[in-house]
Amino acid sequence: MPDRTTPDFDLAVIGSGGGAFAAAIRATNLGKRVLMIERSTVGGTCVNTGCVPSKALLxxxxxxxxxxxxxxxPGISTSAAPVDMPGLIDGKRSLVETMRSDKYVDLIAEYGWEVHQGNAVFTGTQDDPVLEITGANGVSESIRAAHYLVATGSTPWAPPVQGLADVHYLTSTTAMELEEVPESLLVLGGGYVALEQAQLFARLGSKVTMLVRSRLASAEEPEASRTLAGVFADEGIRVVRRAIMSSVHTDPATGGVVATATVSGGEQEFRAARLLVATGRRPVTGGLNLAGVGVKTRDGGEILVNNRLNSSNERIWAAGDVTGHREFVYVAASHGTLVVENAFNQAGREVDYRHLPRVTFTSPALAAVGMTDRQSNEAGIRCECRVLPLEYVPRALVNRDVRGFIKIVADADTGRIVGITAVAKDAGDLAAAGVYILEAGMTVDQVANLWSPYLTMAEGIKIAAQSYKTDVSKLSCCAS
Structure with a gap:
């Protein structure tokens, strides 16, 4: 018979990122005994190597x-001096250390849960899972919990390219630690990380070339891809589409990289001082022995969960990137809270991504909420769309930057808005407003007649809605 010893903890959390902390905070507030296990630095990807450092550098x-x-x-004239990269990186590190301390480490003491530093591996059986934790000193301990949460995050992934393993390529993590600006940079990828990193280094002084398999931001509206391609071209970033890297090696003469890629059916060679691989991330689940306790995973290592984030073992849950769901820290945090509610309060809550906002922090930024034009058609919705160029948004005119647009996707039969996409300064704020619009089930007519403060970018959503029935080129800028 399996050992039914009283659990040492109510919840054992593997990992210490956003999902792990959200779960630990909620469980502690419920009076549960919580243990957090971390084998590296407290805080996870977001504060240490992801959102915080990258956005600080951006x-x-x-x-x-x-x-x-x-x-x-008019009337303004300034110039940009060369970058003091060591100083910039030191400032970034200081910010990260402060936020890690204030928003993570200090909270552990404030809430009072336990933290064990070490590597965790599942042992025992499916009916009686146990965690074996091995510290840096080699000493191991075994703990039992009523429930377990795997929130170990993800790590940058590189495709199988000939010679890549022998090249000192950069990832989104290691690029944040460079002590000098590369003279030239070859970026492999066209997703949000690739976009942000390409523009970051171009603006710091690198000559950047991007090798993109299809188009920039391929999961979003095609208008977004075209707009960002134009912005990047203006900033000297070369975007090579329909490019698949086949091999790469180090140039012995320069120490740089030489990459060969198939571009639209033919081979081309690309040279740069450094190579940045930004082709996605993969869950960190190796070595946990998940199969040994009946937890099923996909080929990429993602833990298979149901809509309530329960794995195939009813006592083991997963949150954040390890689920293979959208890789945003606010998704992980929402997951963490949901797991605790379901595990201890039997809330029966399910994840719902219908109105999940997504932001790429380029400049101008790309942000969206809800469905794209294509997704709505695939869902069987007969949609009607409007694309409003920023030249019709007074805030953009005042900013003297009309690169971008706001697009609304609406159900043609009901007028209900099902998607909003924007490329604009502060586009993330537009997506946040869009969450409330979609959640309320608002129609184009309703949004077109709402109050909206003048000279805000959010006013563009109202003007885009007005464009369904009005020639917005004939509106007064101060009396729309």
């Missing part, structure tokens, strides 16, 4: 770019 790069681009404002 903000710095934008400040430099604005200095060099100030000529768009």
């Amino acid at each position: 903000a710095a790069a934008e400040a430099r770019h604005i200095a060099g681009d100030s000529g768009r404002f």
